[in-house]
């Protein structure tokens with residue numbers, strides 16, 4: 001189908017995606033826009049709650065997120081894993097220890113994402129289930145700012161593995177704690193009854209095609 005549409009696909013693609021996808025969605029757009037020069041893209045990057053509002057208002061063609069709202073009639077397609085890892089400064093006493101119990105996180109100074117974040121909700125659910133109580137020192141709405149605060153020694157945090165790169169090893173350590181990583185998926189969604197534009201269908205096929213390459217890239221830890 002993609003081959004049939006090549007050259008015909010013209011117009012604007014409206015994408016909306018949650019914050020962590022900024023580590024791979026903009027990168028995919030380079031080769032995609034080269035292949036389809038007639039397509040312009042607008043990409044809105046926001047947190048989970050704001051994305052839910054955009055979905056409810058039918059503002060975009062396609063949405064990328066980890067927890068598709070169940071009450072809406074969405075077509076939902078998983079395409080990549082999104083593991084959430086717990087990490088600390090490299091010189092933290094728990095760094096490099098093996099097989100830690102989740103109770104080791106009790107009373108640790110913690111840096112959290114803002115209310116409305118999907119990452120925060122997943123972490124709160126896990127901590128709630130195991131009655132873990134961390135000391136929240138700081139609340140930040142940027143994954144990048146959280147990494148910096150952890151590297152600066154303010155506490156530990158939980159973010160998607162996609163936010164960490166091999167070069168971060170000097171300053172940050174992923175902790176080996178039971179129940180981590182929290183296993184989540186990335187989904188691409190749209191309204192069930194919505195007739196997708198040629199442009200949106202073209203991008204959807206491209207995303208599904210490259211998702212296997214992305215999975216290999218992330219498995220190799222880069």
Ligand code: PGA
Pocket residue numbers: 018019020046047048049065066067082113116117118119120160184
């Ligand atoms: P967030 O969403 O940016 O709202 O935390 C990411 C996710 O749900 O994994």
